[in-house]
Amino acid sequence: MTLKTYRSIFKWGDKREQKLDKGIINLIKSRFAFTNEDFEKKYLYGDDEVKLDYKCKLDDKIVDKFIQISGKENISKDDYSRASHAFGKYYTDILKLRKGEIITPPDLVIYPRNDEEIVEILIICNEEKIAITPFGGQSSVTRGMETQKGGISLNLTKHFDNIIQVNEINSTVKVQSGIFGPKLEDHLNSFKEGYTCGHFPQSFEYSTVGGWIAARGAGQASTGYGKIEDMVLAMKVITPGGVIETKDYPATAQAWDLNKIFIGSEGALGVITEATLKIRKYRPDNTSYGSFIFKDFESAVNAMRQIMQEGIGLPHLFRISDPEETDIAFKTSDFDNSLSDKFLKTIGYKEGNRCLMFVSIEGNKAYTKFVKSKIRKIARKNSSFYLGVKPVTNWLKQRYSSAYLRDPLMDIGIMTDTLETSVSWENLVPLWQSVRKYLRSRKKTVAMVHISHVYENGANLYFIFLSPMEKGNEMEDYVNYHKGIIDTIQANNGSLSHHHGIGRALSPWLRSEIGKESLELLQAIKKHLDPNGIMNPGCLGLY
């Protein structure tokens, strides 16, 4: 295996080879009738050396201009650099990389050193109609980073990864957009009065502030801390039409909120270079945790809704696993068929119906205890059984790593993806039922669902599925199956996305979702800021 393989590009996590543990192996054996042999066969392993059939299409003169702006050392046009900037982490992105099918790589990768360079690059690209894709942690799971028209991949992770200021009085941090989650969080934690950003998406280890904002993401503690749109006070965005900079007021009534136009813009309007975010006190010792088991999904959802609407303060992490996800969690741990498990079954928490709920509350010590006690009370009224602290703290230990299992699963020919939606309370259970029914209509499918971001008025649903690939037809197979899921979500009053964004994977549904007039409004804003359509063209269906 050479160093510069396709595999080295698509691999998640710290690029180490992840292993499937015994629990998952047993699950796959039992549900998909896999034999030991099936675990040995590698499929589309992607260990060839990267070679592009498509040369850089830019004039040398243009490339020289970019070199003058950002320096030779900050520009790459070798095959491997371009290949490794061609996609995000969507299922079909990975399939294409595994197959070595990179049809529209960027022509050039630029690592700009400052705002002024980005302005200059945008001016040239605007004049020459060269596409630009802002590049952060590359964790898009919506084809949001596919360089559909080649052009420039503008990688901000090299020179735009600095913390500009922590303001302890205002409780804010001003950062450059290319900073990764751990660097930001470690810095905030390191203060004498420790701080946290409170934003922990599953991609946390490999995503940047700019990406969080561009994709309108949510972290695992969003029920308490809010989505990224609730955390951004000010931004700087460089667009082909000029630089937009907002101020860090706590709130205003100065016409409409321009921050909100760039949060969720997915690189299609401009390059986010700076942001001022809220921070909170970091006091992990104060956090209260709790785990509950409910008799069925409906009663867990009822308890969750009552907790959100009761006016007792909010939990930060708040999750429900549906029966299949709960069963799998039990089966893949040592809990299944333990004495405790038998006891739970005896008192009415039956396999196939029971649901896990996890909760954590952050803040002042007395506050977290208070809120937990109130949550326990409401959970109890909804016929739950309290399982203590350990299930949720154990879950937290592997909070980011389950995403990294995609690689070893695809290695053995298993298709796997995650989708998510948001929905009002009254539509939540019907939506869950309908999508599950669709997911399970495919033979040999594991479908795990959870709720992980909760509001007074509804919640998200997060779907994970695993199913053996239709080998040889894996792309079309996936696209068709995925289409059915989105159609089902849309037909059942769910949003196209709660926190992954739209990218190119969901853009075909955007018009029917938001309506012709709303899509035209998006397009008009795009047209004003990016008249030549150079910013991430095709993302959000906007050109």
Added chain:
Amino acid sequence: MTLKTYRSIFKWGDKREQKLDKGIINLIKSRFAFTNEDFEKKYLYGDDEVKLDYKCKLDDKIVDKFIQISGKENISKDDYSRASHAFGKYYTDILKLRKGEIITPPDLVIYPRNDEEIVEILIICNEEKIAITPFGGQSSVTRGMETQKGGISLNLTKHFDNIIQVNEINSTVKVQSGIFGPKLEDHLNSFKEGYTCGHFPQSFEYSTVGGWIAARGAGQASTGYGKIEDMVLAMKVITPGGVIETKDYPATAQAWDLNKIFIGSEGALGVITEATLKIRKYRPDNTSYGSFIFKDFESAVNAMRQIMQEGIGLPHLFRISDPEETDIAFKTSDFDNSLSDKFLKTIGYKEGNRCLMFVSIEGNKAYTKFVKSKIRKIARKNSSFYLGVKPVTNWLKQRYSSAYLRDPLMDIGIMTDTLETSVSWENLVPLWQSVRKYLRSRKKTVAMVHISHVYENGANLYFIFLSPMEKGNEMEDYVNYHKGIIDTIQANNGSLSHHHGIGRALSPWLRSEIGKESLELLQAIKKHLDPNGIMNPGCLGLY
């Protein structure tokens, strides 16, 4: 006095004559050297019958079209109707009405009956380039409702004042935009499980949901419940460029948030006809109240900031009165020089420095008690003295009526206005000092300041001033003084507005505040939705 006077138009509240109470009379006497005689002289009383010098400029053919659409009974073009739709409640609006100077009244007032009629009216107005001003409670204090180009005043309070649906599961209410605060709130309260919208601007009694959204308002309990932008889940807006309708998802990542373009649009983009708002449980018996006195403004602000940042849950109402406002509160009540007052002075809470803080916490009974106990603890650490429940509950009894004092004050030749800004914590005290210095640089000026909307990252400052008019030159005098205030706010890092909006009074500062590029972005959005500039032209400085 005839019925149809200018006075009957500008008078606030329930149109009864408000009286100045003894406390205010004494304040005016002592600070402005007013004699009893001065209280008898009426200035610009506005009791002439309304007569307009400007006839309806619309062709009879066009008027006939509107009659065909909305019916004769829903169209007015008499002088009094047009005059009473020409302005909001800004200080200069009132001055103009008192002087009978109505130069650009609307040509016609239409009370549309449904969305379809509004669509038809907009089509005609767009073709004929006739201005439209959406009309709700008329409480704008920023010249936001001035019918600068005449045209149509579209009054939504007659037929668009219905509650469409209360959804107890989703915890939402869907309403038409022309509904007034009390009608909405009474309906929500009336449910067996009572509900509240939690939005109580000082204009509550005479403002509508559409106005709250258009002006991006905030209510007195906004520290807990948020501003109106935090309450709106979905909207319907009819624009000349089409109808935009959003859905009531709790949150999404479907490109950027289109609701946020219409919240704060001040009628300049379209007519908001419907909105889905969050509601909360109404449990007034559970509310905890507290009042504190601090030794000075700085320590009160420090306590307030610590309370917001400590992670103990949030108060709903949260206010600090600065020393001058605190002294006036004491002087205009029976408290001044009482035994309690003497005691406070003895223990270090001195006149001229001391500051009142009010707090209320809503929600679950145990929660409100818990949060109050934690707030008391932080307040105590900042050298405050607890004054019990009564000062805040007394204040709440007159929470809306102080605005209605403008009329009797102007009657005796006193200029009075309120301005507000938002500011980060680190800039709050310097901004307060600078604006106070400017306000007091005018001879004979009472300047009361409070903080009334609080965030983790800063707060608003609300300025009230009273000063004898420069009679005969009252308009120019006001405009100059007002300009100095805004200039001072801007030079000291305050926003142009926290919840009043921009209207026409503040639009001259908007470009320097948000920057050329941001203003052009607002203008581009306006241009797309309202290509002929018919929607509230001139508001926000947009045409």
